Amino acid sequence: MPLAGSDTLFAASAIDAARPMKIVIVGAGYSGIIAGIRFLQRVPNIKLSIYEAQAGVGGCWFSNRYPGLACDIPAHCYQLSFHEKTDWSSFYAAGPEIRAYLESVVDKYNLRPFIQLEHRLTSAIYSDATGKWNLTIQRPNKNLGVEEFEDSADVLFTGMGSLSRWKWPDIDGIDSFTGTLVHSANWETGEGDHNSPWEDTVRSWKDKRVGVVGVGSSAIQIVAALQPKVKHLCNYVRGKTWIASPFLGDRAEAFGMGKEESNYQFTDKDKENFSDPAYYKEFRRDLESQLNSIHVVTLRGHPVQEGGRAAFKEEMLRRLASKPEIAEHLIPDFAIGCRRLTPGPGYLEALCQDNVDFIPTEIKQITPTGIETVDGKFNELDVIVCATGFDTSYQLGFPVIGRGGVKLSDKYKPHPKLYLSIALDGFPNWFQSLGPNSAVGSGSLLILIERQVDYAVQATLKLQREHLKSMEVKPEAVEDWDVYLEHHFSKVKPFNFFNNIRTNPIGFQTVFSERCRSWYKQGKEEGRVVALWPGSCLHAARALEHPRWEDYNYEPLNGHTNRFFWAGNGTTVAEETPGADRAWYLSEVDYPPATPAPVPLH
Incomplete structure (x- = not known):
């Protein structure tokens, strides 16, 4: 009976010889x-x-x-x-x-x-x-x-x-602006090199009027960071978004955190505790397990979704109490998680400051000196930050x-x-x-x-x-x-x-x-x-x-057609290598645990 496949039935190498x-x-x-x-x-x-x-x-x-x-x-x-x-x-x-x-x-x-x-x-x-x-x-x-x-x-x-792959927003006149124009994903202001902390690039902005366009994760973080460092800030917001309470779960009490604490800073004592491998393993496993338990919040009508929505709304209203009109424009009518959810430490508090204007009106155009909205209002700006996302x-x-x-x-x-x-x-x-x-x-x-x-x-x-x-x-x-x-x-x-x-x-x-x-x-x-x-x-x-x-679907190398070509010449690398371990399998033993016999199924 003739051999099936190509003239060369098997690879000339050992079965476990790895091809380059x-x-x-x-x-x-x-x-x-x-x-x-x-x-x-x-x-x-x-x-x-x-x-x-x-x-x-x-x-x-x-x-x-x-x-x-x-x-x-x-x-x-x-x-x-x-x-x-x-x-x-x-x-x-x-x-x-x-x-x-x-x-x-x-x-x-x-x-x-x-x-x-x-x-x-x-x-x-x-x-x-x-x-x-x-x-x-x-x-x-x-x-x-x-x-x-x-x-x-x-x-x-x-x-x-x-x-x-970031992109500029499609706003008329964006190329005409004569002030500083910067995209959140390409933070270049001409006031520091790539390795400089962002604080260095905005140190001279203390007397500047800054516009931040967007309400995604980047915009939320930027507004909170810039608000105390600039003269005036305008946040242009097209849509609505949920601002999540910081995710800490059951760990909040352990670190003495209350609702006012937005981003807990670990103490030297905390880090000392984390240096204990057993403690750290338990801490991380517990925290990650909690994080992986919130998938149900992405399901419409689920009790966790509904409960979270009510809690987030209450918390946002509380944090915006001094400017309740913002809540009307910012709190969504869609479910939490429909768009990327962010904790946004400090964002809502920044919006309530005297040097911040929350502008939910659509932008009509950017001019050489600022931004005009469709209602005819105009704000002069020295800096425009486009936190408008990616392609x-x-x-x-x-x-x-x-x-x-x-x-x-x-x-x-x-x-x-x-x-x-x-x-x-x-x-x-x-x-x-x-x-x-x-x-x-x-x-x-x-x-x-x-x-x-x-x-x-x-x-x-x-x-x-x-x-x-x-x-x-x-x-x-x-x-x-x-x-x-x-x-x-x-x-x-x-x-x-x-x-x-x-x-x-x-x-x-x-x-x-x-x-x-x-x-x-x-x-x-x-x-x-x-x-x-x-x-x-x-x-x-x-x-x-x-x-x-x-x-x-698979295509064989070098035209071989026998499916067992990979079996090679009948040997292993260990057998072809002087001094190699030829009982390697004893180092790979899977020892079964001594467990009780399983209960028979009925």
Whole structure:
């Protein structure tokens, strides 16, 4: 009987000999840093490059340096599962502290030799012939200004984030303003270098009239930070938003916090307690468990949603008591969580100060000297800060071309469709972190990022172990996930294909289908939810835990056709290496615990 497949039935190497692979990671924020660590740890025999467009590591925590920049979840929940920091200065850590934390992670795991700063990806084209991604990278050149070079990758992993491409607001006359015009995501005022604290850049603003446009997370933090440092501040607010009470849960009493305390500053005694590993482990686990328990607040009509809405409204009214007219314009009629929820320490208190005007009237135009609203009123300004968000279309601004010439820009119209928010048909050997539908409406974002990285690492190991040229998710798998996602966020919960139960197992619609302007829906009041994972962060962690390899199509390396080509020459690396451990399995024993026998099922 003749052999099935190619002339070479099996690989000439040992079954566990790892073929060399080139991995390229794009971005050196949380995603890229985690990916660099895990690829180097778990995938043998690789060449790794991390390309970062900016001049430093940290992603959004490097590019953003606006006044008041801080995390909007507790700092102890905004750190990696495997790299804990016990001396955070406050519950909501400031941006520079988070950036310093990320730099410490890079240094601990010796990633700097693999990171190339000021290297911007300008094109990515998949080669059907080679199964590789051909990349064009732009970098500075002291003689030419910039230069481009080419690279290639067996696996491409992108962690560019959904909030990395900022944009100016579409306001008539914005280019005519003769004062200082600055965007929150590109804080350049000409009064300090990138590494200077924001306080240095606004030190001369004490006699300035400042306008802040927006009421998102950035605007809320900026208003609170600038109010005591400027002569007068106008906050131009188009929409409404919920200002959350600081998330402390049951820990509030333990730290002696009352309602007046907006951002608890940890004492030396607190940090001493945190230096005890057992105490710290319990503290962090409890806090993160509480954070991951509030997913139900994103479900319309749920008692926790209704109770939270009433409590937030009462708290906002209390904090705006001296200017109750603001509450009429600021407190929403939509559910909490419909747009990004932020604690906003100090924001409402800043609005009540004498040197602040809250302006809910729509802007008509920006003139050379200030802002005019549609009611004909005009405010002269020396500085305008546009805290108006990002391009959330997921259009990257450079060509990404997959198998057969398919363009990513076309695949993302009218909205992005991905498989589990990580892979895309037509784009083999490419995995994403924080791409479309990767954000979370509640809970820990970092556990989702870690699981996305783990998934990409497992896929890479499969490509390496089985001598595969490519793996590409099946179009029908992408379509099925898209249907699941669409049902999860639908306005009307139809009965579905899961044994006649509702798509959401708890039986509620999500708040994200309500009418509110949000970057979750590409800045629109209504429409497709393109930013959020369809479920809780814990749901995402479980969904990504065990890849469904049957949802992919595979192409063999070097044309072999026997599915057991990967079995090699019948030996292992240990047997071919003098002095190697040939009883390695005794170091990998999984010892079962001595547990009681299970109760029989009846």
